Amino acid sequence: MTALLTLHELSKRRYDAPDRYLFQGVSADLAQGQRTALIGISGQGKSTLLRIMARLDTADGGDILYRGTSFSRWKPNDWRKQVCYVAQQPVMLPGSVEDNLQTVSRLNGTPFDRELAGRCMEALGLASTYWAKPASELSGGEKQRVALVRSLLLRPAVLLLDEVTASLDPGSKKAVEQLLNDWSQREGTANLWITHDLEQVKQASDRVWFMAEGRLLEQEDTQAFFACPRTDEARRFIAWQETESPENGKEEVPNV
Numbered sequence: 001m002t003a004l005l006t007l008h009e010l011s012k013r014r015y016d017a018p019d020r021y022l023f024q025g026v027s028a029d030l031a032q033g034q035r036t037a038l039i040g041i042s043g044q045g046k047s048t049l050l051r052i053m054a055r056l057d058t059a060d061g062g063d064i065l066y067r068g069t070s071f072s073r074w075k076p077n078d079w080r081k082q083v084c085y086v087a088q089q090p091v092m093l094p095g096s097v098e099d100n101l102q103t104v105s106r107l108n109g110t111p112f113d114r115e116l117a118g119r120c121m122e123a124l125g126l127a128s129t130y131w132a133k134p135a136s137e138l139s140g141g142e143k144q145r146v147a148l149v150r151s152l153l154l155r156p157a158v159l160l161l162d163e164v165t166a167s168l169d170p171g172s173k174k175a176v177e178q179l180l181n182d183w184s185q186r187e188g189t190a191n192l193w194i195t196h197d198l199e200q201v202k203q204a205s206d207r208v209w210f211m212a213e214g215r216l217l218e219q220e221d222t223q224a225f226f227a228c229p230r231t232d233e234a235r236r237f238i239a240w241q242e243t244e245s246p247e248n249g250k251e252e253v254p255n256v
């Protein structure tokens with residue numbers, strides 16, 4: 001598969017201890033149509049990595065290439081049209097839900113694809129009655145889904161998803177997984193998805209990137225990663241997530 005996005009030796013220093021790295025030596029590819037889950041315990045810098053990839057933050061070393069061209073040669077706004085970040089805490093712009101959905105076409109001076117927006121909203125359980133609502137009055141889960149549709153309308157080549165199902169009920173979560181799956185198949189979008197839900201990783205990703213100890217320790221096909229993790233850190237992480245994570249009532253973080 002051809003790489004759409006290539007990370008080359010990316011590093012980020014800790015702001016609380018600049019002689020140490022939050023992460024370093026991160027090299028990886030995202031291919032067209034590929035669905036990749038980015039996992040690891042809290043505080044590894046997963047969100048920071050995604051924000052750097054979307055050029056909302058800067059790396060302290062390394063390069064990112066989109067279709068073989070370094071980010072430094074792209075205008076930031078052109079880059080962000082291709083590499084789009086969907087935040088865990090969605091920011092709604094002032095105005096109605098429809099105003100938010102129309103943001104992309106307004107910014108790009110392109111026609112608003114009402115039919116596509118309607119299909120995506122319906123697929124996520126947000127009927128047309130939502131369109132006139134003030135966006136500020138939506139629940140957290142509704143905002144998350146509207147923000148996702150708003151990003152899809154940009155038709156980015158790479159979609160960076162930061163725990164976008166974190167505040168959704170199981171039904172809405174499934175709907176998001178299904179829409180993103182159909183979308184990447186149809187549009188060829190490469191998805192990189194941060195999640196702490198290993199069932200979601202197994203069902204909704206082709207590849208796994210596993211971060212620990214400030215490194216991208218594993219990049220594997222999802223089945224191979226769970227069947228036979230190569231590192232002790234990944235083995236401990238999987239065992240902890242499946243038996244002892246806070247979701248299962250335990251608090252202690254594994255030594256990965």
Ligand SMILES: Nc1ncnc2c1ncn2[C@@H]1O[C@H](COP(=O)(O)OP(=O)(O)OP(=O)(O)O)[C@@H](O)[C@H]1O
Pocket residue numbers: 012013014015016022040041042043044045046047048049
């Ligand atoms: N330069 C830096 N940039 C960002 N975060 C930094 C930096 N230096 C130290 N940190 C700390 O490292 C952590 C990085 O947080 P980040 O959200 O990127 O990690 P994460 O792996 O996505 O965590 P979570 O799974 O909890 O969302 C935070 O605790 C932050 O305070």
